[in-house]
Amino acid sequence: MISTRLLSLAMGCALAFGGIAAHANPKLTPRIGVITDMSGTYSDIAGRGSVVAAEMAVEDFYAKYPEVKGSVIFGDHQNKTDVGAAMVRDWIDNQGVDVVAELTSSGVAFAAQRIIEEKDKLLLITSAGSSDLTGKGCSPNTVAWVYDTYATANGTARAMVQQGGKNWYMIMVDYTFGEALARDAMDAVKDEGGTVVGTTKHPLAAADLSSQIFSAISSKADVIGLAHAGGDLATSIKQAKEFGVTESGQKLAALLMYITDVHAIGLDAAQGLYLTTAFYWDRNEASREWSKRFYERMKAMPSMGQAGVYSGVMHYLEAVRQAGTTDTKTVRKKMAEIEVNDMFAQNASLREDGRLMNDLYLVQVKSPADSKYPWDYFNIVATIPAEEAFRKPEDSECSVFKK
Numbered sequence: 001m002i003s004t005r006l007l008s009l010a011m012g013c014a015l016a017f018g019g020i021a022a023h024a025n026p027k028l029t030p031r032i033g034v035i036t037d038m039s040g041t042y043s044d045i046a047g048r049g050s051v052v053a054a055e056m057a058v059e060d061f062y063a064k065y066p067e068v069k070g071s072v073i074f075g076d077h078q079n080k081t082d083v084g085a086a087m088v089r090d091w092i093d094n095q096g097v098d099v100v101a102e103l104t105s106s107g108v109a110f111a112a113q114r115i116i117e118e119k120d121k122l123l124l125i126t127s128a129g130s131s132d133l134t135g136k137g138c139s140p141n142t143v144a145w146v147y148d149t150y151a152t153a154n155g156t157a158r159a160m161v162q163q164g165g166k167n168w169y170m171i172m173v174d175y176t177f178g179e180a181l182a183r184d185a186m187d188a189v190k191d192e193g194g195t196v197v198g199t200t201k202h203p204l205a206a207a208d209l210s211s212q213i214f215s216a217i218s219s220k221a222d223v224i225g226l227a228h229a230g231g232d233l234a235t236s237i238k239q240a241k242e243f244g245v246t247e248s249g250q251k252l253a254a255l256l257m258y259i260t261d262v263h264a265i266g267l268d269a270a271q272g273l274y275l276t277t278a279f280y281w282d283r284n285e286a287s288r289e290w291s292k293r294f295y296e297r298m299k300a301m302p303s304m305g306q307a308g309v310y311s312g313v314m315h316y317l318e319a320v321r322q323a324g325t326t327d328t329k330t331v332r333k334k335m336a337e338i339e340v341n342d343m344f345a346q347n348a349s350l351r352e353d354g355r356l357m358n359d360l361y362l363v364q365v366k367s368p369a370d371s372k373y374p375w376d377y378f379n380i381v382a383t384i385p386a387e388e389a390f391r392k393p394e395d396s397e398c399s400v401f402k403k
Helices: 004-024 047-064 081-094 106-119 149-162 176-191 210-218 230-242 259-265 285-298 304-323 328-337
Strands: 031-036 071-076 099-102 122-125 142-144 167-173 195-202 223-227 251-254 274-277 360-365 378-384
Touching (some): 031 081, 031 304, 081 106, 167 210, 176 223, 230 251, 274 378
Parallel strands (some): 031 099, 099 122
Antiparallel strands (some): 274 360
């Protein structure tokens, strides 16, 4: 029979060890849902790579701060608004998701934004590009990392007009993203004294864009603006090369192009293109170190959106740690207080409309002869300061600037 003294000692030890175990367990368990295009036209620029980037962020943060143990779930919205909206609602209602990240499709992002605000959760946009998400559609529950259509279109269009490309013809994908990208580029062209001589649209994931390319050639425009991304962009550039667009003297301007697009198209077809990007893996030592780790998992260098997922999730987790809670309003406020200095951006901060104010880069795609090693694709022509890259508060339709 165990004595009372021994029983008390045993219970005391159990409580002590139980207390240690409880203290060792993470106090905060934020859940991140990465909703993306896993198999469609945007799968290379986002897709599995965005999920891997989020997982890397959770792992890296936990290794440094074990009191915060995040977790990642992911889903494929198939570029369908109804599919994406249903997934986001299920994640929040039934799977404990605190922040929905990535998005890819602007249409899905707008649908998710309405649910996120209704449920008082957080939306972390990294690849959905419509500038209206932080403009007339802005929400206190939305944070937009990386870029928007205004920034990429504005940077590339202004540079092209300043180099003599005065007359433009615009080819755009027929949904919210393409319309916003084309609109923002056309506004920039006109502001610089250029003109838009014509436009044409095409459906998402079009197999053939020859009719649109022929219309652009017939327009005799100096510059053909490409207001689409992913597989559509690859198709348009390849077909433009087949039809001898650049040889005839017309220039192509990719208004949103990722390094993964250049890789898919090849330097021979893409060489000489100007584009605006928020991240280039070979820009500095920090970007190279992280990108090589990403490459080990994906066998591809990261797109700006994938790098933005890592940066945004890390920043979110740091805000959770400092705030000591996953409460949306508290964390969102803390995110605005913390400056971003990482492999993605330096001295960047969140503006009132949820826009991350990070610098962008005007780059030109190298020729095959100038590329010295795998994924050596860009020459950085200029740094575009955040204040010049993104729409100014006085020009924004976001309600926070109208008070």
